[in-house]
Amino acid sequence: MKGYRIEERYDLGRLVTFLPNKRLPVYNWFYFKEGFSRDFVMLMADWFGIKRGDWVLDPFCGCGTTPLACKELGVNSMGIDVSPLMLFVSRVKVRDYDLERLREDASSLFAKKFRPVEVNYGKLIKRAFPKHALQDLAFLMEEIGKVEDEASREFFQLALMSSLDKVSYAIKDGGVLKFVKKEHIPPLRVIFKRRVKRMIHDLKKVKFRRCEIRLKLADSRMLDFLDDESFDYVITSPPYLNKIEYTKIYSIEHELFIKDKWDKGLRSYIGLRPKSMSNPFPELELPEVAIAYFNDMKMVIEGLYRVLKRGGRVAMVVAEGAFPNGIVPVDLLLSRLFEDSGFSVDRIVVVNRRVVTKDRTLKIGRARESILLVRKDRRNE
Ligand SMILES: C[S@@+](CC[C@H](N)C(=O)[O-])C[C@H]1O[C@@H](n2cnc3c(N)ncnc32)[C@H](O)[C@@H]1O
Structure with a gap:
């Protein structure tokens, strides 16, 4: 050669x-x-x-x-x-945000009073989260779905998605999900709120310039x-x-957020x-x-x-x-x-x-x- x-x-x-x-x-x-x-x-x-x-x-x-x-x-x-999952993540990260609008939408979302929302989750999701996290998840997903502005809505969806690891029994371990029982799992609503606040704060920390994306x-x-x-x-x-099929380790994210659009045949290569x-x-x-x-x-x-x-x-x-x-x-x-x-x-x-x-x-x-x-x-x- x-x-x-x-x-x-x-x-x-x-x-x-x-x-x-x-x-x-x-x-x-x-x-x-x-x-x-x-x-x-x-x-x-x-x-x-x-x-x-x-x-x-x-x-x-x-x-x-x-x-x-x-x-x-x-x-x-x-x-x-x-x-579609990766494209969604990229879209939310590169978007230009109207910070005022985002803050207002976040305040209205945080002000919503919790109520139980009936959702029939599949086997994987039920195994991955404790009951209280699933209740919070169903409530938050429904309320986020009602947010009118697409930029804010997707921002909250990513915040929720990336809050899930903290309240999950599932751990991404190499190419597979490992399930580990944990003693204490914090409330998802608290983690989510913190996450949204931090992400809004982040937007002020990075200096982006004008360009086309x-x-x-x-x-x-x-x-x-x-x-x-x-x-x-x-x-x-x-x-x-x-590499092993790494789409497997993101199957929770796919099932909850990308359900209809996931091409299950996709492999890591x-x-x-x-x-x-x-x-x-x-x-x-x-x-x-x-x-x-x-x-x-x-x-x-x-x-x-x-x-x-x-x-x-x-x-x-x-x-x-x-x-x-x-x-x-x-x-x-x-x-x-x-x-x-x-x-x-x-x-x-x-x-x-x-x-x-x-x-x-x-x-x-x-x-x-x-x-x-x-x-x-x-x-x-
Ligand atoms: C190694 S990762 C790239 C990571 C990226 N550099 C980053 O920093 O996030 C490879 C990516 O290729 C994508 N991919 C796999 N097959 C593809 C194809 N046929 N066309 C476009 N993207 C593909 C996967 O979804 C995955 O996001």
């Missing part, structure tokens, strides 16, 4: 995780373990020399970190995600709705190759359609999910090539995939797909090396997490 310039920067390892966002107003309105950090986007903006007036695309925008950081910089951005619910394997050469930069992180699959690497012995992954990523990369301007740059965070037979070098193989599509690979920046085990004990090897830095050359045209 062709050699690429590989640089090791383990000091950047934390930046490609969500951890630094946990303390940041607005960025932390929803804990999305699969997200990267504001500071990663800021670093890429610095490396690329992104300036006001530019357009940045994140085709896997998750909880909206890229568009939000671009809003801080005053840079135009578009975020795409196939998950577009969000779209779509599958990034098919970017045909975007014009040719309409973006200057791409900053993104697609789902990792053999970007799509598995074995019937129509072509293998971009027939010479390698890859597991079937890896073939599907590269088949899909090829479609994404070809789309990115078309929508990027000449001279446009891409920063993509990826990780190697671990399988019982060994490690799949995702960064190198994606680099090849980038080159096959016309891009040139500037360098691969390795930021983490994780020990991978089989059956939790047997060490298979170390999987790299890397930032791929590629560009659409001017001279290729």
Whole structure:
């Protein structure tokens, strides 16, 4: 395989995780373990020399970190995600709010007198919450549903959604929900009120600048709705190759807030359609999910090539995939797909090396997490 310039920067390892966002107003309105950090986007903006007036695309925008950081910089951005839940979270975080209106709507909501609301929750929800939390939840959901202003209504819905972890027996543990009985669960109405107040306060803490932000619910394997050469930069992180199905750990959020619109077939990797699959690497012995992954990523990369301007740059965070037979070098193989599509690979920046085990004990090897830095050359045209 062709050699690429590989640089090791383990000091950047934390930046490609969500951890630094946990303390940041607005960025932390929803804990999305699969997200990267504001500071990663800021670093890429610095490396690329992104300036006001530019357009940045994140085709896997998750909880909206890229568009939000671009809003801080005053840079135009578009975020795409196939998950209605993630798009909802992004929308609430990047919106411009009328603070006065939000405060008034919050006061009216807090002034509502509690009354029991009859709701027939499914098995999962009943198992996840104590009775008193379910009563508060039903009441709050009904009252929030009556809030006329869409911006306020969705703001309260996100506040309620992200208050739930504190009153739940369900814990997000890796790729599954674990149920743990807790002695004391605080009242949801109190947690929710505190959360709304904090979120309103957050809006005064971050300085956002004027820019355009577009969000779209779509599958990034098919970017045909975007014009040719309409973006200057791409900053993104697609789902990792053999991550477990992480939509499972957000099943409570989906069931309560996104019920009708959830495509249950969606998996953490970007799509598995074995019937129509072509293998971009027939010479390698890859597991079937890896073939599907590269088949899909090829479609994404070809789309990115078309929508990027000449001279446009891409920063993509990826990780190697671990399988019982060994490690799949995702960064190198994606680099090849980038080159096959016309891009040139500037360098691969390795930021983490994780020990991978089989059956939790047997060490298979170390999987790299890397930032791929590629560009659409001017001279290729
Ligand atoms: C690693 S996360 C991105 C996290 C993001 N950087 C952030 O900071 O929140 C990958 C995202 O890709 C989305 N996704 C998966 N398949 C997709 C597809 N085919 N098209 C668009 N988005 C997809 C998932 O819903 C998930 O939100």
